[in-house]
Each structure stands twice: as C-alpha cells, then as structure tokens.
Amino acid sequence: MKLRSTLLLASLCAALTAPLPAMSQQLAKDLFGAFRAPSKQDPMPIGSYAKGCAAGMLKMPENGPHWQSMRLSRNRNWGQPVMVEFLMDLSYSASQIGWGKGLYIGDISQPRGGPMITGHASHQIGLDADIWWLAPTRLDLTVGERESLSSIPMRSADQKSVTAAWGPAARNLLKVAASDSRVDRIFVAAAIKLEICKTATNADTAWLQKLRPVAGHDTHFHVRLKCPAGAKACETQTPTVAELSKGGNGCDETLTWWVTDYLNPPKTKPGKKDPDEEDPPKKKHPRQFTMADLPKQCQGVLEAN
C-alpha cells in the first residue's frame, strides 16, 4: 500500500513537471486517485457525471447529528457544496420520517473528483452520492466499524421483489429525496420502483419519474443532483428523466423489462455475420480515460493548490 502510494505520488510529480503531451497520456484515475485534499478553487463540477472532475470540493463531515459517513478509508466523502447541504438536509428528514436515526452515507467523490481506481463509473464531479439501505440504529460507529459493517439488500436475490427491509419509511425516504428540487434523478434497483408503482397515483408522477431503474444497487440508492445554477462547466445529463419516462411516472414496459427480458434474455436465431462487418468500437471505461479524454479545465484542477 505504501509502495503503491509512493509510486502514485512519483508518477503524479513526474506528471506535474512533464510537458503537457506526456500528462495528457497519463491515466486520469491514477492522477485523481492520488489526491488527499481538494483544490483551493471556487466550487465547480466540470464535465459530466461519468467524465469529469471537480474544483473546490467540500468534505462531508464524518459525523453529524443525523448521519455518519462510511468507509472513511476510501476518502470518497467529498462533494460539491450543494451535495453536502443536500445530504445534511436529507439526513435530518430521514430522522424525522422514521428512517432510523438518519443516514449512513457511502461514496460521494474523491477530493478532486475524476475517475477512480476502483468501482464507480460516475461519481466524478461531486454530484453523485450513495446512501445505504441500512437504517442507522446507531450514530456512534467507530472508524473501524464503518469499515466492517455492511449495508443490507433491499432487493431479493432473484432481483424480482423487495426484501423484508422494505416498508413505508423506505418509500418515504425516496419520496422526500426525489421531491427535492436539487435532485436530477435517483438510481434504484428495478424491484424497488416496481413495488412503489403498485400503489402509485397521479400525485406521485413528478417524484416517481425521478427514480430510475439500474443494475446492481441492491444495498444502496444513488442520488444524482442537477448541475447547480451558474455552474457553466457542468454538463446537464440527457436524456432528461421527463424524456426517459415520456412525461409519465416510468411504471411502464421499460421498467418491467428489468424483471423479464433482462433476467431471461429471449433467444435470438444465430444470424450469419457479414465477414466485412466491423464490431462497433468498444466504449472506453472511465478507468481507461487519459487526461486527454477529460475536459481541459481538469488539468487546472490537478495543478491547483
């Protein structure tokens, strides 16, 4: 571990003194993963959620009246000011609606955002946060307990339904979060949205639209905030949730697909492949991004104090 961080530091120092073209070829995850502190710049999410970095981030305090940050060793409890504020507000709401004592908060972003050495494709600009599906019964967990304790699944192993942990408090937590105007969308396991859809009324459309089914996410939900007002370098995500759900609540065939064809792909006839046909180019994973792939301003975030 020591050796690895020494190597990272060495490559970072080399990168900072090397001429630009060399740095543009460095893997962004190594450069951003090496920082322990944010840049002393005005706050700014730069680029998109899965291809960017972040200036002037704030640390989500490790402990608060209604929350604890988990897995502190990862150093991913950094967010845009709007994210820190949002999480503090949601933690308070959680404690008021019977969701235990508040929130256990998982990964947000690295101190300067950017691609990560392990895990997440997104979480790069300080506007994504994972919240555990374990309702806190204690808010005095030690640093060690925050490493060893695990969250619990809210989705069954066959991926089709919610677990016994589900109930009105969980639904209310999602409702409060998704009703917040700072929130762009929330990623949840499809089974969770299907459960809420069972009793949805017209009054639920606006917030329910923001719940988006994704793979995984059985033990946490993932809140994504909108670009803050005036954040010129922040790329708004398209399609929007309204477009994705065609103005409805999203309780449609695109949702049931997750518990039908997604789990049991229909067999297609083996077609004869045209030998001249090229495979479509594979999309780069953020772990393969070099500095040249990221917005130019990310260079400045690396070089800032």
Ligand SMILES: [Zn+2]
């Ligand atoms: Zn996440």
